[in-house]
Amino acid sequence: MDGVLIDNTRYQAKAFQLLFRELGLQTNALNLLKRLNGMPATNILKTVYRNPVPEKELKTYADRREFLYRVLYWNKRQEVAGLSNFLQAARAAGFKIALGTGSAPETIGYIIDHLNLRRFFDVVVGKADVDRGKPHADTFSEAAKQLGIPPDRCVVFEDAVLGEQAAYKAKMRCICLSTSISSSKFQTPMHVMKDFTQLTPARVLELLEQNPYTPKPGKHISERDYAKL
Incomplete structure (x- = not known):
């Protein structure tokens, strides 16, 4: 869906970047997504942390990222040309x-x-x-x-x-x-x-x-x- 039906990667990256800022993480979200796009958000987050993070905590962060993404992308939703x-x-x-x-x-x-x-x-x-x-x-x-x-x-x-x-x-x-x-x-x-x-x-x-x-x-x-x- 993402990147095929819609061209939304930069909005996904922006949402991750805002989340990383809240969490005090220095990862470049756009570069991260160029490698890991398509994976579940919780798995993408696993690669950012050096030490294991409980699944419940990762799910909370992923939900927060999803909220940020929807706010950023709300008025931008459109299909890929053709x-x-x-x-x-x-x-x-x-x-x-x-x-x-x-x-x-x-x-x-x-x-x-x-x-x-x-x-x-x-x-x-x-x-x-x-x-x-x-x-x-x-x-x-x-x-x-x-x-x-x-x-x-x-x-x-x-x-x-x-x-x-x-x-x-x-x-x-x-x-x-x-x-x-x-x-x-x-x-x-x-x-x-x-x-x-x-x-x-x-x-x-x-x-x-x-x-x-x-x-x-x-x-x-x-x-x-x-x-x-």
């Missing part, structure tokens, strides 16, 4: 569409119901539906299961390095958006784009045929400690 037209065309072409996100139900509604996007999705899988968030495969695997589509016929749209890794762990190919990071940061997506204005369902099928094999997750990313949270 999104509704692409989703409408994909449904007309017979595609099944799922939303897979690490967000909680109320956060999902804050975006997709406000923007009237829920009508495009056959399935919505969020934080409440899986045990482990990205970079683990659970979110995308559960979405494919609910759609009834085998992983090798699924395409994941991602804006984050760890989200791309989650796609490959789920045995799916990936199209990436450069809304949050530069295209050079991704591993091996089928295609990188800035928005949906130049993409069609027919082009997605072409990319699937041109890229018949799913890449293996990158060891340089998956072996890092934060990728195991």
Whole structure:
């Protein structure tokens, strides 16, 4: 959802930065999100502290960050260019569409119901539906299961390095958006784009045929400690 349906990373980073200021932490939130975007907020917070912090405390901080984010983003909510037209065309072409996100139900509604996007999705899988968030495969695997589509016929749209890794762990190919990071940061997506204005369902099928094999997750990313949270 974040960075794919909406271009909101700078607002997420600003909310984290305000939280860090309250907590007396010196971490650069934008740089942090460039590496860890897509992970649950509590796991992102775990990487900031040198010593373990109780889960209940992390949840309190994550809720505080969520409140700050919603205030900052309240009047800025808008879809990535071309999104509704692409989703409408994909449904007309017979595609099944799922939303897979690490967000909680109320956060999902804050975006997709406000923007009237829920009508495009056959399935919505969020934080409440899986045990482990990205970079683990659970979110995308559960979405494919609910759609009834085998992983090798699924395409994941991602804006984050760890989200791309989650796609490959789920045995799916990936199209990436450069809304949050530069295209050079991704591993091996089928295609990188800035928005949906130049993409069609027919082009997605072409990319699937041109890229018949799913890449293996990158060891340089998956072996890092934060990728195991």
